[in-house]
Amino acid sequence: MIRRTAGLGGAERDGIEDAEIWTAHESASRAMREIDRAAERVTAAAARQRAQLDAAAEGARAIAGRGEASSAALRRVREVLERIDVVALNAGLEGARSSDASGRGLLLVSEELRALVGRGADSVGEVEGSMSQAAGALTELGERLEQTQKDGAALGEVAASLKTAAQAGQAGLGDLESRLRKATGLDPETARLIAIAGDHARGLASSLSALDGVQGTEAFRALAPLLSPLAKLLAALPEPEGAARPGERDG
Numbered sequence: 470m471i472r473r474t475a476g477l478g479g480a481e482r483d484g485i486e487d488a489e490i491w492t493a494h495e496s497a498s499r500a501m502r503e504i505d506r507a508a509e510r511v512t513a514a515a516a517r518q519r520a521q522l523d524a525a526a527e528g529a530r531a532i533a534g535r536g537e538a539s540s541a542a543l544r545r546v547r548e549v550l551e552r553i554d555v556v557a558l559n560a561g562l563e564g565a566r567s568s569d570a571s572g573r574g575l576l577l578v579s580e581e582l583r584a585l586v587g588r589g590a591d592s593v594g595e596v597e598g599s600m601s602q603a604a605g606a607l608t609e610l611g612e613r614l615e616q617t618q619k620d621g622a623a624l625g626e627v628a629a630s631l632k633t634a635a636q637a638g639q640a641g642l643g644d645l646e647s648r649l650r651k652a653t654g655l656d657p658e659t660a661r662l663i664a665i666a667g668d669h670a671r672g673l674a675s676s677l678s679a680l681d682g683v684q685g686t687e688a689f690r691a692l693a694p695l696l697s698p699l700a701k702l703l704a705a706l707p708e709p710e711g712a713a714r715p716g717e718r719d720g
Contacts, residue, residue: 494645501638508632515625522621526614533607540600547593550586557582
């Protein structure tokens with residue numbers, strides 16, 4: 470086609486070349502359509518991932534909020550235990566100053582109560598330590614979720630850009646198709662059939678050349694029933710534009 474457009478001859482190859490150009494165009498069009506569909510799938514997957522991450526982040530924030538409320542409750546429990554410890558200490562001092570039996574009993578109760586308060590304070594400390602670790606893990610989880618959300622948003626932007634580029638490529642190929650129709654006079658389906666026929670013709674020519682070198686005329690005689698209709702079809706075709714007719718080459 471390019472040679473014909475430039476006036477450089479080679480008309481016998483133009484039809485095949487045009488068909489090959491159309492075949493390449495169709496392959497590029499299919500690739501662009503597949504890229505567009507892939508971009509849509511990535512965009513949808515990114516949207517689903519973003520929704521899931523948003524829900525997970527909201528859940529993490531809710532858990533962190535409940536953890537803070539629990540920590541505040543534990544601080545109040547510790548304050549109450551400290552007050553009980555002070556009251557028990559004062560009661561023990563009063564019992565120690567008393568010389569009667571009731572003072573001795575008050576001292577024993579005070580000591581037992583302070584021991585219970587101590588064990589309660591230890592338990593509160595353990596719970597506070599566990600909650601502090603959980604709060605740290607939640608903070609780390611929140612940071613990772615935030616980073617993953619940013620990555621998901623970036624992926625969505627890339628997918629959107631890819632889809633836009635694919636659509637622009639399809640538009641460019643559509644314009645190229647219009648120009649190819651004008652330049653070649655072919656449509657994609659005709660060009661596809663020509664390309665297929667050209668491949669078969671090259672294969673047939675190669676096989677016949679191999680047979681000619683090995684079996685001679687016997688092979689062609691065996692293939693005559695199949696090749697005769699093809700020869701008639703080729704003989705009925707119009708001469709390519711610019712091709713010399715028999716008897717004109719020496720004239």
